[in-house]
Amino acid sequence: MTPRLARPDEAAALWRIRNLAIRHGCQAVYSADVIAAWTPDALPEGYFEAIRGNPFFVVEDPLHGVAATGFLDLANGSVEAIFTLPSCHGKGYASAIMQAIVREARQRGFRQLTLAATPNAWEFYLRHGFSVVKESLYHSALAGAALPCVEMKYDL
Numbered sequence: 105m106t107p108r109l110a111r112p113d114e115a116a117a118l119w120r121i122r123n124l125a126i127r128h129g130c131q132a133v134y135s136a137d138v139i140a141a142w143t144p145d146a147l148p149e150g151y152f153e154a155i156r157g158n159p160f161f162v163v164e165d166p167l168h169g170v171a172a173t174g175f176l177d178l179a180n181g182s183v184e185a186i187f188t189l190p191s192c193h194g195k196g197y198a199s200a201i202m203q204a205i206v207r208e209a210r211q212r213g214f215r216q217l218t219l220a221a222t223p224n225a226w227e228f229y230l231r232h233g234f235s236v237v238k239e240s241l242y243h244s245a246l247a248g249a250a251l252p253c254v255e256m257k258y259d260l
Contacts, residue, residue: 105163105197106163107204109159110155112152112155114162115155116147118151118162118173119147121170121187122187123144124187124189126143127143128190133224134251141247141248141249143246148246155175158175158176158178160174161174161175161204161205162201163197163201165195165197171195172187172197173185174186174202175205176212176217181209181218182218183202183229183258186202186225206258216258216260217234217258217260218237219255220240220242220253220256221253221254221255221256223254230256235256235257235258240253
């Protein structure tokens with residue numbers, strides 16, 4: 105499987121993957137009310153800008169079409185939105201996207217990547233070479249809450 109760049113016309117499908125992944129993967133970490141607020145069905149306008157303005161990768165599954173997402177936030181040097189459809193977990197899609205983001209960051213001359221991982225996902229990033237900086241709170245405007253997270257970094 106080879107990640108490819110997402111197209112803006114795929115935004116609704118990518119947003120759906122995000123929401124399904126959060127609703128499934130974070131249910132033991134955050135309250136149902138927070139998850140519901142954090143994963144609205146309505147697509148925020150800024151999401152199109154993320155797809156247009158950054159290397160935003162997707163991986164396709166033979167049965168499900170686009171099944172995983174993730175992007176390099178060029179302005180902040182951060183890894184964002186690595187999500188996989190729950191029905192496609194364990195197929196290596198998120199790992200392929202992570203590798204594509206790291207390659208892209210190196211090609212662009214980044215020396216370090218950062219991210220804020222949900223408590224259920226930080227071990228994935230640890231396996232991909234990230235190290236823990238600290239536990240903190242991430243304020244989510246969508247959720248209207250401060251979400252516990254694990255700040256991490258990766259030296260390129």
